Amino acid sequence: MSKHKKIETNDIKDWYLGRFSAFENHLNGSRDIPFHAVRKNALSTFSALGFPGRRDEEWKYTNIAPLLKHQFGLAGEVGNVTEETLRPYLFEGLENNRAVLLNGRYSEALSNYRTAARGVIVCSMKTALKQHAALVEPHLGRYARLEDEAFVALNTAFVNDGVFVYVPDDTVVEEPLHLLFLSDATAHSFFTSPRILLVAGKNSRMKIVETHNGLGDHAYFTNVVTEAVNGAGAKVDYVKLQDERPNAYHISHLQAHQERDSNFSFLNFDIGGRLVRNNLNLALKAENCEGHLIGFYIGGGRQHIDNHTAIDHAMPNCFSNELYKGILGGKASGVFNGKIFVRQDAQKTNAYQNNKALLLSDDATINSKPQLEIFADDVKCSHGATVGQLDDEALFYLQARGIPKAKAQAMLQYAFASDVFNYIPLESVREKIDQLVHERFDNI
Amino acid sequence: MISIKDLQVAVEGNLILKGVNLEVKPGEVHAIMGPNGSGKSTLANVLAGREEYEVTGGAVSFEGKDLLEMGPEDRAREGLFLAFQYPVEIPGVSNVNFMKTAVNEIREYRGLEKLDAMEFLSLVKEKMRLVEMDEKFLSRSVNEGFSGGEKKRNEIFQLAVLEPKLAIMDETDSGLDIDALRIVANGVNKLRSKERSFVVITHYQRLLNYIVPDFVHVLVNGKIVESGGKELALQLEEHGYDWIKNEQAAATL
Known part of the structure; x- marks a missing residue:
């Protein structure tokens, strides 16, 4: 007879709700800003939604029970991280183009992004909420919907830091930005809720590389939300590399909003982590947009990697392209879910989706589900899925x-x-x- | 070079080779001819180390070493080369990367320095001329979208680059028109040397007009039933395989 009390999903929800007062106490000044009301609202939304279970259609193949077994606290200060610590995670030529986040917090000391382009802002979300509220508030939390996703609500409730990137209209940024996330789990476990807001003005150009790495062997949980606003004619190339520690839980949510003639490309590479879920949503809200979602993942052991994509074609003459490839060995499992909506107005839509998985062992599995919902009659949509061995x-x-x-x-x-x-x-x-x-x- | 003694091989429980004996010395070219289903390709594949073939008896010694104990990669590194009857298409692996990896693996095994990019490139360019291959094939994926003739030329190109001691040509003539056949045969003839041996497996005598063998063996029903000089190939061409089958049948009466 086991005397251990089974941790119920509600108990763990209460655990996170219970972290909020400690979080508020750490906020100091940023408690008084208007955004704090958004946090509180997100907390009650999270409380109402609770964590998803396997009965939720969107979570059918991703069991988050291992994540819910942990009672993760707020992340503390990071130990002694120096230039030397960062070196393995830097890219040649981008060493001096970086914004560094340690345990989800922007490090002024280690960040060194500079650009020759005028009016560009790259700063911590904390600073942005105070100093650039007029640029931030019209966008922050306006795209990633809390009601649809408990993890977005959880992130929003606990947002204190992250990165704000602002590119003015008609501005070409030559220097790619490296967003370097490093979680130090050498001493203890924790969860982080970093938030990224990218506002790319009309006809602007920007390249961003976001990386996630960790240190130490304690379990930790990264719950990151990115909102990317692409103004008319903007072209944004975004690459994300997730190479977290084997004990890490990584849940990410991308919500991209595209205006007329914009071109947004998002590539995600998942090579680390214990349980990984990426919600990748593109909303093509005006005519003549181009959106790309490209991904690669590799998993072994008991890793689980889930890419949930949704592309919403709301208006005519847009093009979207999805390509996901994965390699799974050991007892690893993967999920690809690809939704494409083509709304009634979205005539002349071109949408391509392709996902391929390579299974290296008998115990590796992939669940692949294309989901096309087409309400316009003059469109070209195709999808393909293959699973194979070497x-x-x-x-x-x-x-x-x-x-x-x-x-x-x-x-x-x-x-x-x-x-x-x-x-x-x-x-x-x-x-x-x-x-x-x-x-x-x-x-x- | 290679000494095959009473080799017996089964595929999925069926005995295909029923005791093959063959002795090839350095510099010799041996042709193995035989009708369909006689076991010619089985012999080629089992020597190269394909796993699906089960050796149920006999022995093969290659340069004094037990060939059957080695994995396919070690056989190649020891100097055995199989020119495939059906070269495999490998999308995403460029010909140049494939050959560079192979050359350096083999060099490393033989205790030689790896070739740097420049040395490698001049080597492959020289060898491409030998088989009249365009350099554009270097950057293309291995055999992907190649015509039948291009695939076979690519096999000879690899042979030239890897410089094996023994090359086994598995129906290299199949599916080739006369021009491609001439190019392939010229390539092989230029690679003949006192040290290098060839085993040329073919259904038709045609190839042997271009690659003139020192010995011809006839494989029927898993056994070598007749051996002779190059004139044996001509006899087969004239009389067909039935002639030899009948002769066999008569001998066993």
Whole structure:
């Protein structure tokens, strides 16, 4: 007979609700800003929604029970992080283009982003809420809907920091921005709720690389929400690399809003983490937009990686392109859910979706679900999904030329993924991700 | 070079090779001819190390080492090369990356320095000329979208780059028109040397007009039933395989 009390989902919800007063006490001045009402509202929404369970259609294949077993507290100050600590996570040529977040908090000391472009703002969300409220408030929390997603509500309730990126109209930013998130779990467990708001003005150009890494072996939980506002004619290239610790829970939510003629491209590479869920939503709200969602994931052991995408074609003449590829070994599991809505007004829509998974072991699984809802009649939509194993014939062919089996397998895995890597717009980022993925091939 | 003794091989429980004996010395070219289903390709594949083939008896020694104990990659590194009957398409792996990896794996195994990018490039360019291959094939994915002839030329190109001691050509002539056949055969002839041996497996005598063998063996129903010089191929061409099958049948009466 076990005397342990089973932690119910409601208990853990209460646990997070209970962190709020401690959180408020740490806020000091930022408690008095108008945004605090948004936080409180988000908290009650979270309280009403509770954590999703497997009966929720959107969470059918992602069991968050392991996450809910933890009682994560607020993140404390980070130990001694220096330039040296950051070095492994930097990209060549982008070393001096970075904004650094330690345990979800913006580090003024380690951030060094500069650009020659005028009027560009890259700063902590904390600062932005105080000093740039007029630029932030019209957007923050206006796109990522709390009511639809408990994790967005949880993030919003606990938002204190993160990054605000503002690019004025007609501004081309030549220097890519590296958002470097580092979670230090050497001493204890915690959860973080960083928030990213990108406002790209009309006809602006911006490239962002967001990375997530960790230190130490304690479990931790990153719950990040990104809102990306693309003004008319804006072109934004966004690359996200999630390489968290094996004990990490990583839940992310992207909500991109696109105005006329804008082009937004989001690439996410998931190579770390214990349980990973990415909600990736593009709203093509005006004519002539182009949206890309491209992803690659690799999982081994008991990793779980879930990409939930939704592309909303609201207006005519828009183009969207989705390509997701994953490699799973061990007892790893993956989910791809691809929703495409084509609203009644969205005539002449072109929407492509493709997802492919490579299973390296008998115990690896993938659940793949395309979901197209089309209400317009003059559209081109296509979707494809394949699940396969490594080609034994190809493997033998490589071996027969003297290439050892493990290396031959890695070559074939890389070949499977190579078209995804070609989408990475920055060479040094491509090379680094390339190298990290190769290292993962060797011990999947 | 290679010594095959009483080799017996089964595929999915069916005995395909029923005791093959073959001795190839350095510099020799041996042709193995036989009708469909005689076990020619099985012989080629089992020597290269394909797993689905189960050796149920016999022995193969390659340069004094037990070949059957080695994995396919070690056989290649020891100097055995199989030119595939059906070269495999590998989307996403470029020909140049494939060959560079292979060359350096083999060099490393033999205790040689790896080739740097420049050395490698001049090597492959030289070898491409040998088989009249356009350099654009280097950057293309291995065999992907290649015509039948291009695939076979790519096999000979790989042979030229990897410089094996023994090359087994598995029906390299199949599916080739006369021009492609000539290019492939010229490539092979230029690669013949006192040290390098070839085992040329073919259904038709045609290829042997271009690659003239020192010995011809006839494989029927999993056994070599007749061996001779190059004139044996011509006899087969004239009389067909039935002639030899009948002769066999008569001998067993």
